[in-house]
Amino acid sequence: MDKFAKLIIDDKTYELPIIEGTEGEKAVDVSNLRTQSGYITLDQGYANTGSCLSSITFLDGENAILRYRGFPIEQLAEHSTFLETAYLLIYGHLPDQTEIDSFSAAFTRFSMIHEDMKQFFNGYPSNGHPMGILSAMIGALAAYYPELMNPNPTKQEIDKITVELLAKIRTITAFAYKKSIGEPFVYPRHDLKYIPNFLNMMFSSPAKPYEIDDVVVRAMQTLFILHADHEQNCSTSTVRLVGSSRANLFASVSAGINALWGPLHGGANQAVIEMLQMIYADGGNYKKYIEKAKDKNDHFRLMGFGHRVYKNFDPRSRIIKARADELFEKLHIHDPLLDLAKKMEEAALKDEYFIERKLYPNVDFYSGIMYKAIGIPVNMYPSMFAIGRLPGWIAQWKEMIESPNMKIGRPRQIYIGNTNQNYTPIEQRATVDPQKRFNPAK
Numbered sequence: 132m133d134k135f136a137k138l139i140i141d142d143k144t145y146e147l148p149i150i151e152g153t154e155g156e157k158a159v160d161v162s163n164l165r166t167q168s169g170y171i172t173l174d175q176g177y178a179n180t181g182s183c184l185s186s187i188t189f190l191d192g193e194n195a196i197l198r199y200r201g202f203p204i205e206q207l208a209e210h211s212t213f214l215e216t217a218y219l220l221i222y223g224h225l226p227d228q229t230e231i232d233s234f235s236a237a238f239t240r241f242s243m244i245h246e247d248m249k250q251f252f253n254g255y256p257s258n259g260h261p262m263g264i265l266s267a268m269i270g271a272l273a274a275y276y277p278e279l280m281n282p283n284p285t286k287q288e289i290d291k292i293t294v295e296l297l298a299k300i301r302t303i304t305a306f307a308y309k310k311s312i313g314e315p316f317v318y319p320r321h322d323l324k325y326i327p328n329f330l331n332m333m334f335s336s337p338a339k340p341y342e343i344d345d346v347v348v349r350a351m352q353t354l355f356i357l358h359a360d361h362e363q364n365c366s367t368s369t370v371r372l373v374g375s376s377r378a379n380l381f382a383s384v385s386a387g388i389n390a391l392w393g394p395l396h397g398g399a400n401q402a403v404i405e406m407l408q409m410i411y412a413d414g415g416n417y418k419k420y421i422e423k424a425k426d427k428n429d430h431f432r433l434m435g436f437g438h439r440v441y442k443n444f445d446p447r448s449r450i451i452k453a454r455a456d457e458l459f460e461k462l463h464i465h466d467p468l469l470d471l472a473k474k475m476e477e478a479a480l481k482d483e484y485f486i487e488r489k490l491y492p493n494v495d496f497y498s499g500i501m502y503k504a505i506g507i508p509v510n511m512y513p514s515m516f517a518i519g520r521l522p523g524w525i526a527q528w529k530e531m532i533e534s535p536n537m538k539i540g541r542p543r544q545i546y547i548g549n550t551n552q553n554y555t556p557i558e559q560r561a562t563v564d565p566q567k568r569f570n571p572a573k
Contacts (some may be wrong), residue, residue: 133148134149134151135148135149135362136148138164138168140170141166141465143160143168145167145168146282147160147161147164148160154189154191158181159417162415165543171545172411173545176440177368181256182363183480185362185363185527186200186223186524186530187200187523187526187527188200188220188222188362190362190440192438192442192443193442193443195441195443195445195563196446197446199216199219199220199359199360200219200220200223200224202498204356204357204450205446205450206449207219207503208353208357209446211354211356213325213352213359214231214233214234214235214238214325215290216359216522217297217522220359220360220525220526221293221522221526221529224567227358229230229283234294235324235551237297238294238297239319239321240294240298240562241295241298241299242299242301242319242381243302243318244321245305246304248268249264249316251267251271251288252316255307255310257311257313258308259310260510261304261308261311261511261513261514262388262389262391262397262398262513262514264303265303265304265307265514266385266386266388268307268386269300269381270316270381272295272296272299273379273381275383276295276381279295279379279381279477279496280379281292282377283380284532285441285553289329289529292379292380293380293529294386296380296381296521296525297521297525298553300517300521301325301329302319302332304329304514304517304518305333306332307318308333308508309332309333311510314330314336315336315337317331317332317333317335318332318378319332323343323366326348326351326355327348328353329518330347330351331345333507334506335462335508337530345457346458346461347462347505349406349457350458350501350504350505351505353450353454354434354451354501354502355519356519357451357498357519358494358498358516358518358520359520360518360522360523360527364396365390365395365396366437366524367387367520367522367524367527368390369384369386369387370384370524371526371531371540372525372526372536372540373387375539375540376384380525380528382528383524384524386515386529387520387524388517391516391517391520392513397513397517398512398513399434399493400435400437400484400494400499400502400512400516401497401499401510401513402434402494403434403496404496404499404500404503404509405432406433406435407435407468407471407472408468411467411471413469419473420475421475421478421479422481424436425482433490434495434496435472435492435493436479436485436490436492436496437488437489437491438491438493441493442489443469443491444491445489445491445492445494446490446494447494448492448493448496451498451501452497454501455501455504456529458501458505459504464504466504468500468503469500472497472500476492476496478497479492499512502515531569570571
């Protein structure tokens with residue numbers, strides 16, 4: 132039996148269909164509200180607005196549940212590999228041996244970038260941010276694969292662009308790092324698997340080959356799996372919005388990388404490390420900064436606590452904390468920043484201010500410390516996030532373009548600006564407040 136919500140406006144009643152998901156999530160469908168009534172809904176930040184129907188990721192923020200295609204994140208992080216998880220997200224099922232062998236072999240074939248693209252790196256300054264380079268290079272791939280620009284791609288074209296992106300994002304990221312430190316590029320090796328290949332490209336040099344450590348590989352595997360998808364977050368929504376114009380996947384992912392770059396999203400783990408370094412340099416007085424975070428008149432913000440959707444523990448944070456302990460123990464590393472992070476977490480979880488507001492550590496709180504232990508420089512953290520999130524972006528784009536109900540994204544707005552005005556010649560215009568005048572920074 133169909134269910135409806137009733138909306139009464141000016142004594143007129145409108146029936147709005149109620150949609151229920153397979154996990155019991157409920158929504159009021161307002162798709163035809165403007166057509167019927169002339170009204171739209173206003174939801175700044177889209178915190179209460181569903182933009183699509185999706186079968187990829189289920190997230191229950193109140194109960195700290197995260198599942199990919201129905202599989203709990205805890206099970207995938209413990210037992211799965213990153214490539215297996217990527218296959219699950221993109222194609223909807225866990226691969227059998229033949230499928231994963233074919234999928235893995237494709238990354239070996241397509242991991243090289245065109246030699247001409249190496250010249251692009253020479254044009255970037257050595258201090259250029261890796262995310263800016265990554266976004267530009269991913270967008271540039273479209274010029275090298277014009278055959279994959281079909282706005283209505285076939286299954287074979289989707290499969291090809293999928294492996295091209297997943298394989299080459301490692302190479303581009305590693306090359307960007309080598310450019311920043313002035314070392315020669317290290318090419319992909321056909322005998323190494325996905326993550327060891329990436330680590331080798333990052334850290335091998337003519338003077339010292341990189342020794343692959345299984346503990347480091349396992350840590351990276353976990354980080355990438357935990358970041359692989361997270362429902363309709365900022366960057367994923369960006370990929371869908373750009374892709375809804377039938378833009379190619381290269382362009383859509385390039386836009387997603389730029390969205391991920393921000394300190395409130397993929398740059399959050401970088402912001403956590405920078406915060407911990409600042410507190411440590413100030414004598415490690417974390418209690419002082421916890422009090423600053425509680426002061427509404429203080430601009431300091433405690434990074435890595437709280438989440439837009441989780442009103443309980445971020446389930447990924449518990450997994451990543453345990454993996455961080457394992458990494459540090461087996462590598463015999465003692466990092467004062469990890470000690471500081473644990474003290475801050477312990478203090479915050481006992482503080483009524485944080486308890487009342489349900490401000491718990493999120494995935495970013497410990498991920499940066501793990502990347503630091505592995506040897507990833509701080510400005511590369513968002514790029515690591517992008518590698519991990521790429522399967523989710525591809526899965527979401529693929530789901531959208533294959534949907535028979537796909538529509539171009541086009542949000543509405545409520546205008547609050549000036550009403551109709553008449554143009555006046557420049558000599559008749561009032562003097563502008565000096566504080567509002569054009570004054571670009573030098």
